[in-house]
Amino acid sequence: MSVRLGFQGKTLKVSDDMSVSVLREFENKLLSRVEVELYIEHITRGTPSRKEVQKIIASLYKVPEDTVIVRKIMSEYGRGSSKAHVNVYLNKDVIRILEPKYVLKRLGLES
Numbered sequence: 001m002s003v004r005l006g007f008q009g010k011t012l013k014v015s016d017d018m019s020v021s022v023l024r025e026f027e028n029k030l031l032s033r034v035e036v037e038l039y040i041e042h043i044t045r046g047t048p049s050r051k052e053v054q055k056i057i058a059s060l061y062k063v064p065e066d067t068v069i070v071r072k073i074m075s076e077y078g079r080g081s082s083k084a085h086v087n088v089y090l091n092k093d094v095i096r097i098l099e100p101k102y103v104l105k106r107l108g109l110e111s
Contacts, residue, residue: 005034012060017044020056023083031098034061034088040073043080047073057086066107067092069099
């Protein structure tokens with residue numbers, strides 16, 4: 001499976017009150033994943049959930065949702081914006097090797 005790159009610098013309007021900009025995308029061939037850094041504007045609402053960001057990235061890169069791992073969402077106090085770090089894996093087996101157990105439990109991949 002391969003991931004189509006080329007979204008760096010692009011802004012995607014998700015809804016009337018939220019837009020997502022891809023600040024940086026990097027293909028890490030050694031770990032067989034694409035590392036993405038996002039800037040999310042959500043002025044009239046709260047910080048988006050990990051699941052929401054996971055769905056947005058999965059549809060943007062056209063990959064299954066269970067291969068997208070939202071590592072971190074950092075909100076800025078008093079502003080309607082956040083930064084997020086996301087990993088898009090090319091292979092599900094690599095997720096079990098590289099991601100911590102608590103992340104696998106959160107996603108329902110391990111009990």
